[in-house]
Amino acid sequence: MRRAVLALLLAVAGCTSVFFQPHRIQVHTPEQLGLRSEVAHLRAADGVALYGWYLPARANAAGTVLFLHGNAENISTHIASVAWMPAQGFNVFLIDYRGYGASEGTASLAGAQLDIDAAMQWLLARKDIDAQRIAIFGQSLGGALAIYNVAHSPYREHVRALVTDSAFSDYRSIVSEKLAGFWLTWPFQWLPRLTVDDAYSPLAAVAAVSPIPLLVIHGGRDAIVPVEHARRLFDAARQPKELWIEPQAGHIQSLRDEALRARFIDYLRSAFAAAPDAARPPAR
Numbered sequence: 001m002r003r004a005v006l007a008l009l010l011a012v013a014g015c016t017s018v019f020f021q022p023h024r025i026q027v028h029t030p031e032q033l034g035l036r037s038e039v040a041h042l043r044a045a046d047g048v049a050l051y052g053w054y055l056p057a058r059a060n061a062a063g064t065v066l067f068l069h070g071n072a073e074n075i076s077t078h079i080a081s082v083a084w085m086p087a088q089g090f091n092v093f094l095i096d097y098r099g100y101g102a103s104e105g106t107a108s109l110a111g112a113q114l115d116i117d118a119a120m121q122w123l124l125a126r127k128d129i130d131a132q133r134i135a136i137f138g139q140s141l142g143g144a145l146a147i148y149n150v151a152h153s154p155y156r157e158h159v160r161a162l163v164t165d166s167a168f169s170d171y172r173s174i175v176s177e178k179l180a181g182f183w184l185t186w187p188f189q190w191l192p193r194l195t196v197d198d199a200y201s202p203l204a205a206v207a208a209v210s211p212i213p214l215l216v217i218h219g220g221r222d223a224i225v226p227v228e229h230a231r232r233l234f235d236a237a238r239q240p241k242e243l244w245i246e247p248q249a250g251h252i253q254s255l256r257d258e259a260l261r262a263r264f265i266d267y268l269r270s271a272f273a274a275a276p277d278a279a280r281p282p283a284r
Contacts, residue, residue: 019141019171020107022100023073030055033083042122044098044114051102052095052119053079055086063133063160063272064091066119068142070166070252074101081139081252088265091129095119109171109200112145113152120155133272135161139252140225143167144202147233151208161271162209163264165217166252169203169229169236203236210238213271217264219249242267 030037030053040052053075065085069078075094082092097112098105105111116136124131136159138146143164150162168174198204206214214237218230227245234243244263246254255261 019071019109020097020099021072022097022107023077024101026074026076026101028076028079030079030083033079035083035086040093040095040122042095042118044111044118046111046114048098048105048111048114049103050095050098050115050118052093052122055082055092055094057086057089057091059089061091061129061133062089062269063135063275064093064123064129065268066116066123066134066136067092067094068116068136068138068146069094069096070140070142076101078139081255082137084261090268093119093123109145113149113200116145116149117153117155120153120158124155124158130275131158132275133160134158135163135268135271137163137165138167139165140167144169144171145200147202147209148200148205150212151205156212159212160275161213161215161268163215163217163267164233165254166219166222166225167202167216167229167233168225169232170198170201172198172201174225174229203232206233206237211240214241215244215267216242217244217246217254217260219251219254220245220247221249222251224251 035055038054038056040054042050042052044050065082067082069075074096079094082094085092095115096103097107097115099107123129123134136146136150138144144167146162146164147167150156150159153159216230216234218227220227230243230245234241244254244260246257246260249257255264
């Protein structure tokens with residue numbers, strides 16, 4: 001027990017490590033799930049080599065979704081969150097942040113922003129997708145990263161919607177909550193104010209996402225990131241915005257509900273339909 005507490009305090013003191021829990025081993029592949037895929041090798045602006053999977057839509061694509069996963073493991077375990085989307089007419093691009101999976105480097109908040117920019121560049125360089133019909137979908141840490149990125153992205157004119165699922169509102173506050181939730185670490189809940197980098201705070205950035213449509217999804221029974229984080233993000237955001245709370249869902253579990261998934265599909269299709277007319281690439 002004492003070792004676990006010490007490890008947590010050391011992680012908080014080290015700032016970034018508490019948010020990144022990467023896994024190098026590939027657990028699942030798109031082929032195991034019956035998906036067509038293309039391996040993507042790309043490079044961030046600082047030279048770090050990144051790895052991803054591009055999953056083409058099974059029919060004519062309504063648009064393309066850039067998926068940003070949570071803080072643990074890698075895309076080989078998070079692919080289940082979006083494996084159903086190509087059958088619904090969406091291209092999906094999954095990347096591993098630096099330090100995750102087959103991507104090089106060491107995970108960091110600043111580095112992850114460069115990685116997301118590299119993913120957007122990779123998509124925009126393709127001739128077989130509509131550059132005017134791209135949405136970003138981030139879960140948990142991926143949602144927090146996505147909010148800051150879209151608010152500041154040089155590629156935001158191509159983003160038709162930003163969707164977050166189970167995202168936390170602020171790096172310092174989520175760590176403070178975790179420390180406050182355990183009696184042995186409760187006295188140290190002040191520590192994140194001094195040690196945790198909040199320069200990329202989603203809460204501070206979310207208003208700047210507008211006029212890009214924002215959809216905030218959260219499970220009412222999320223024991224990892226309490227639903228209050230979703231409400232804070234929604235309240236701080238500007239229109240257009242929507243908040244969907246699935247009362248019975250836990251962390252990143254809301255879209256397991258078939259009715260909510262159908263609603264999500266309609267949301268994306270509407271967002272892509274509202275995009276400026278552009279010459280659509282041929283179906284692959």
